[in-house]
Amino acid sequence: MSQPLAERMRPKCLDDYIGQEHLVGKGAVLRNMIEAGRITSFILWGPPGVGKTTLAQIVASQLKVPFFTLSAVTSGVRDVRDVIEKAKAGRFFNENSPVLFIDEIHRFSKSQQDSLLGAVEKGIVTLIGATTENPSFEVIRPLLSRCQLYVLKSLEEDGLIELLNRAISNDAELKERDIELKETAAILRYSGGDARKLLNILELIVESSSDNKVVVTDEIVKKSLLQNPLAYDKDGEMHYDIISAFIKSIRGSDPDAALYWLARLIEGGEDPSFIARRLVISASEDIGLANPNALLLANAAFDAVMKIGWPEGRIPLAEATVYLAASPKSNSAYNGINKALEIVRQTGNIPVPLHLRNAPTKLMADLGYAADYKYSHDYPNHFVKQQYLPDRLNDIRLWEAQHFPNEDKLYKNINALWGGKKG
Incomplete structure (x- = not known):
């Protein structure tokens, strides 16, 4: 049975690798390490289909070291230890460490990640992790501190077009067909910068055509995906x-x-x-x-x-x-913080009014810090009117209530306190 097009087109060396120029382009950090023949453990963070697994395989291939891989979904602590023992037994003195690639490392539990620490620290394996999730939240700090972090980006339009043309020109099966890329807007849009998804869509269109001549148009792409919406994302479930x-x-x-x-x-x-x-x-x-x-x-x-x-x-x-x-829906807080951020970006660092500043030293007090500040709890209903915004922004309204029962209570309270000037 033939491999999927995306697998057949998987690059075998850096020169065939498309995208991520900031990491593997001429003179870039990861290319320099690979060409020097020495790499440290690292984690690749980026969306699906941008070449994380491919890059790990290229690293192992160019360094000529064993390549072990574990699935974060199906592997346990024992599997991790077994692979580490195999790596230790198969390594010869003065050789580069074997590469241990863990896809979706964010799915590894804390105990699984802990079991990697010793091997990574001692250089028994060079760990390459791949994740679509922010490693700051998903990878334990001790392991993260032992790895470089490289961020991969979605492929740009030029790279995707190059990949399509390369597949049509170089793939043994596609070369047997007469394929014309007449329109590419839809196939690029549906791929979303994901190389695997892009090639799966192309393969779906070619396989759906009974004619030797295949013309790729936006309408053909939409029609093919409407008929078979899962086929273009065989691995990722969209x-x-x-x-x-x-x-x-x-x-x-x-x-x-x-x-x-x-x-x-x-x-x-x-x-x-x-x-x-x-x-x-x-x-x-x-x-x-x-x-x-x-x-x-x-x-x-x-x-x-x-x-x-x-x-x-x-x-x-x-x-x-x-x-x-x-539940009833309100995005008033969401809209409010977005408005506030936009005003901050437009107005910059406006000084904090003196009466809102703390005065921990006599010098600050002498300069007027905290002067005339009114402590709300000293007043009836724990409220007193005073200005909390800088002068130039004092009349803006950032929070606009949306009148559902819960939110309306907040609105009525604020409206009563401020006389209709807030919310």
């Missing part, structure tokens, strides 16, 4: 598309659709912490002050999933999903 549909279903108050997309994420092998984080974000961004309990429940679901894992973790995730989808 990771980012599905999480987008999940969040938009919650935002759109459709608990049935939200549960369906949650099930797709679970069946696709998604990291439960990834789902839980998105629920916390949605609770803040989309439900917000219309139902503040949403954030509490989303956080509780996150904690529960981290404690109990799969498969039971699906239950608190489902509970939070339904609750968020069924």
Whole structure:
């Protein structure tokens, strides 16, 4: 059975590698280390389909060292130790360390990551980890401190076009067909900078055509994907598309659709912490002050999933999903902070009014720091009118209430205190 096109087109050396010029271009840091024949352990962080696995294989190939790989989904601590023992036994004196590649290293538990520390520190293996998640949150600090971190970017349009042309010209199976790239806007848009997805779409279009002549147009791409929406992402289950549909279903108050997309994420092998984080974000961004309990429940679901894992973790995730989808929606806090950030970027570092500054020294007090500040708790209802914004911004309104019952209580309270000047 023929390999998928994306696998057939996997580069074998740096000169065939497309993209990531900041890392592997002429004179770039990673290329220099590879060409010098010595590398340190590192982690590759970037979206799917940008060449993380390929780069790890190229490193091992060019250094001529054994290449071990572990799946973060199916491997346990014992598997990690077995691979380390094999690497130790197969290494000859003065040779470079074998490469141990761990894809989706963010799915490794703390104990699994701990089991790597000694081997990495002693140089028994050179660890190359790959992750689509921020390593700061997903990789334990001791392991992260022993690795360089390299950030990979989605492929640019020029690189994707080059990859398409290279596949059409060089792949043994595609060369047997007469393929014309008449239009590329749709195939580039649907690939989303993911080289694997791009090649899967191309392969789908070619395999769907009974004619030797294949003309790639935007309409053909859309039609092919409509007929077979999963085929162009054989490995990733449309990771980012599905999480987008999940969040938009919650935002759109459709608990049935939200549960369906949650099930797709679970069946696709998604990291439960990834789902839980998105629920916390949605609770803040989309439900917000219309139902503040949403954030509490989303956080509780996150904690529960981290404690109990799969498969039971699906239950608190489902509970939070339904609750968020069924809750009233407000993005007033989200809009407010975005407005505030935009004003800060436009106005820069405006000095803090003197009465709002602390005065821990006599000199500061003599300069007027904290002078005339009114301590709210000294006044009736713990409130007194005074200015909290810089003079030039004193009339702006950043928070505009959206009048759901919970949020309306806040609005009425603020409105009563400030006489209609806030909220």
